[in-house]
Amino acid sequence: MLNKHAYxxxxxLIGVFAIPANTFGQVDWRAEIKKDLVEVQNGQFKAAENMIxxxxxxxIQVRYEAEGxxxxxxxxxxxAIHQTLGTMFLxxxxxxxxxxIDQIDIKSIDELIxxxxxxxxxxxxxxxxxxxxxxxxxxxxxxxTWEELYQ
Numbered sequence: 422m423l424n425k426h427a428y429x430x431x432x433x434l435i436g437v438f439a440i441p442a443n444t445f446g447q448v449d450w451r452a453e454i455k456k457d458l459v460e461v462q463n464g465q466f467k468a469a470e471n472m473i474x475x476x477x478x479x480x481i482q483v484r485y486e487a488e489g490x491x492x493x494x495x496x497x498x499x500x501a502i503h504q505t506l507g508t509m510f511l512x513x514x515x516x517x518x519x520x521x522i523d524q525i526d527i528k529s530i531d532e533l534i535x536x537x538x539x540x541x542x543x544x545x546x547x548x549x550x551x552x553x554x555x556x557x558x559x560x561x562x563x564x565x566t567w568e569e570l571y572q
Contacts, residue, residue, distance in 0.1 A: 458470075459499060464491050466487070466488065466489050466490070466491055466499045467487070468503050469485065469486045470484065470529070471529070471532060471533050471537070472528060472529050473530055473534075474525060475526040476518075476520040476524045476526070481539060482533050482536075482539075483541070484539070484541070485503065485504075485507035485540075485543075486542040487542070487544075489543075489544070490547070499545065502545065506541075510541050511541065539555070539556050540553070540555040541554055542555065550570060551563070
């Protein structure tokens with residue numbers, strides 16, 4: 422049996438992965454499932470996602486970004502960490518703002534409309550990861566070794 426927080430997380434993940442299918446009506450799922458999530462430039466993985474999150478009648482633009490060297494992390498792990506941590510941080514921020522999962526509507530967008538209200542950036546390095554939360558109020562940074570992340 423899932424606890425309340427695990428249930429919310431699963432529902433949000435379903436919503437995040439269903440985003441492209443419901444964003445602007447009918448989407449060609451064949452093209453969507455073939456779309457690459459990661460670019461490789463000079464041995465560096467890079468990924469970014471943009472979305473509009475509506476809750477309590479407010480639209481907030483959110484961007485997830487990640488970068489890391491292909492020398493020390495696999496493409497699969499890069500995507501998994503980027504997606505999982507991005508979703509967890511977004512849920513935590515929305516819950517802290519008073520939103521519940523049933524009040525949130527997330528739509529994927531190809532490009533931001535101006536600047537993101539919240540950017541969640543993951544810099545994956547050989548010895549660990551730095552997570553940056555960038556808002557209009559400034560940047561908060563959290564740095565962890567890989568050992569700390571996987572404990």
